[in-house]
Amino acid sequence: MDPGYRSGGVALDALVRAVPGLRGLADLTGEQVAQVGSQDMNDALWLTLARQVNALLLADQADGVVITHGTDTAEETGFFLHLVVKSDRPVVLTGAMRPSTSLSADGPLNLFNAVAVAADPAARGRGAIVVLNDDLHSARDVTKSNTTDVQTFISPGPGLLGTASYGQIRFFRGPSHRHTTESEFSIDGLDRLPRVDILYAHAGMPHDLVQASVSLGARGIVMAGMGNGNVPTETAHALADAANRGVVVVRSTRVVSGDVGRNIEIDDDTLGLIASDQLNPQKSRVLLQLCLARGLEPGAIQHAFYQY
Numbered sequence: 001m002d003p004g005y006r007s008g009g010v011a012l013d014a015l016v017r018a019v020p021g022l023r024g025l026a027d028l029t030g031e032q033v034a035q036v037g038s039q040d041m042n043d044a045l046w047l048t049l050a051r052q053v054n055a056l057l058l059a060d061q062a063d064g065v066v067i068t069h070g071t072d073t074a075e076e077t078g079f080f081l082h083l084v085v086k087s088d089r090p091v092v093l094t095g096a097m098r099p100s101t102s103l104s105a106d107g108p109l110n111l112f113n114a115v116a117v118a119a120d121p122a123a124r125g126r127g128a129i130v131v132l133n134d135d136l137h138s139a140r141d142v143t144k145s146n147t148t149d150v151q152t153f154i155s156p157g158p159g160l161l162g163t164a165s166y167g168q169i170r171f172f173r174g175p176s177h178r179h180t181t182e183s184e185f186s187i188d189g190l191d192r193l194p195r196v197d198i199l200y201a202h203a204g205m206p207h208d209l210v211q212a213s214v215s216l217g218a219r220g221i222v223m224a225g226m227g228n229g230n231v232p233t234e235t236a237h238a239l240a241d242a243a244n245r246g247v248v249v250v251r252s253t254r255v256v257s258g259d260v261g262r263n264i265e266i267d268d269d270t271l272g273l274i275a276s277d278q279l280n281p282q283k284s285r286v287l288l289q290l291c292l293a294r295g296l297e298p299g300a301i302q303h304a305f306y307q308y
């Protein structure tokens with residue numbers, strides 16, 4: 001069988017038709033906000049999507065929202081919505097690891113479970129939830145851990161929010177950090193997000209990448225650092241230089257689990273850097289963009305990384 005495919009190619013009606021019993025779970029209406037592989041998601045699409053979700057939920061037009069989304073960037077879109085949706089109603093993202101044309105396609109059951117979550121009153125107040133392969137993850141905690149496996153999503157550290165079994169939903173816990181109605185972040189009046197670049201640390205990393213980002217107009221830089229957010233010494237100096245010039249620098253990690261703490265091997269206080277605490281680089285970027293859009297100062301941004 002040919003494993004090649006084009007993502008984002010199945011229209012919404014066809015998705016709904018492919019899932020027996022779906023319309024028995026809830027009254028469903030659909031809107032096609034975008035039809036792209038999620039590698040093509042971007043800031044503008046996030047703003048459009050979040051506006052649409054807020055409009056539906058705040059106008060009392062839906063008890064919950066399900067978003068079908070590619071798995072590549074579902075964690076970022078989910079976290080963005082987790083921070084800027086202003087409703088306690090469920091916002092659920094789901095997708096599929098196998099194309100709809102493949103043997104044992106996983107999309108139909110994932111969509112069934114996602115609609116069951118969105119229709120469940122117990123899902124209220126839990127922020128954005130990612131549903132895949134019978135697992136419910138908080139959008140804050142989830143990350144893609146395997147390129148092809150149907151069991152790709154994990155929530156390292158905090159663990160699962162709950163499970164779904166053929167539409168039977170069980171919640172184990174609520175989200176641990178501020179979100180949606182308790183989030184200070186809003187997209188009102190925003191027509192773009194500030195540029196924040198992610199740089200990947202590695203042995204022998206050229207430190208002038210930092211300067212390149214600054215020259216290209218980045219207002220923030222997130223480091224996918226080694227280990228506990230470490231970077232080569234020359235890169236640390238370049239980051240301190242950028243911070244001195246008003247670019248906000250967050251140290252996250254390329255490691256899939258574990259926290260990044262302040263002042264461990266790198267002296268954040270002296271260099272003017274921020275530690276990401278528990279957020280991976282791609283989620284740190286989302287939070288930093290919203291912090292910058294809100295005009296927060298570095299001290300308040302560090303506080304936000306502990307709170308969200």
Ligand code: GLU
Nearest residue numbers: 007037038070071072096
């Ligand atoms: N590139 C695809 C996407 O994230 C991956 C396949 C999928 O999981 O949908 O859109």
